[in-house]
Amino acid sequence: MDSERRRRPYACAWCGRPVVDSETGRRRKYCKRACRQRAYEQRAAVGGSAVPADAVILSSTEATELVDRLFELRCAAEDVATAVAERASHAELDDLCRRLVEQAGDAERLR
Template sequence: MVDSERGRRRKYCKRSCRQRAYEQRTLVEGTSIPEDAIILSPTEAADLGDRMFALRCAAEDLTTALGEKADRSTITDLAAEVLRLAHEAERLR
């Protein structure tokens, strides 16, 4: 048996994630906000909206290129951009 297989499974990927979860639980304690809610500042919410818009635009560009039967290099570049923007959009902090 490997050491990582002993005991309880980890709930958080790293200590900073566990700390953020604790901070959020503490913030919503005694309020009507659900414990599993994601709380974003107005700036964070706007930034997330901007990242999602950029991702949608890149996906539309890829769809257009596919419909126009663009060359493989163009499709590859557009797909890489969609993937990059998707990774960026996942970031909440």
């Protein structure tokens, strides 16, 4: 069971792409070396400032896009709730749930 959990993808700490670990060793935080380097550069840039080292700095465009993705996610969740309340068909619920999971994955991306 533990090996199954380790192989389950999770989001890269820098770009949000899926990261899949091997069965041994420490869990990776980044999907590739470039993401690890960008994260290091960001930590080095904020070192000695009032910005916490683990802060995620987004441009206004990135923040707006994130808010938009979260809004779409909430709308998809409301669509599922409405369909359940209206006793929608299994096929319709399946389609709505698939869309909800897809949008949740998109909302995880920070960059």
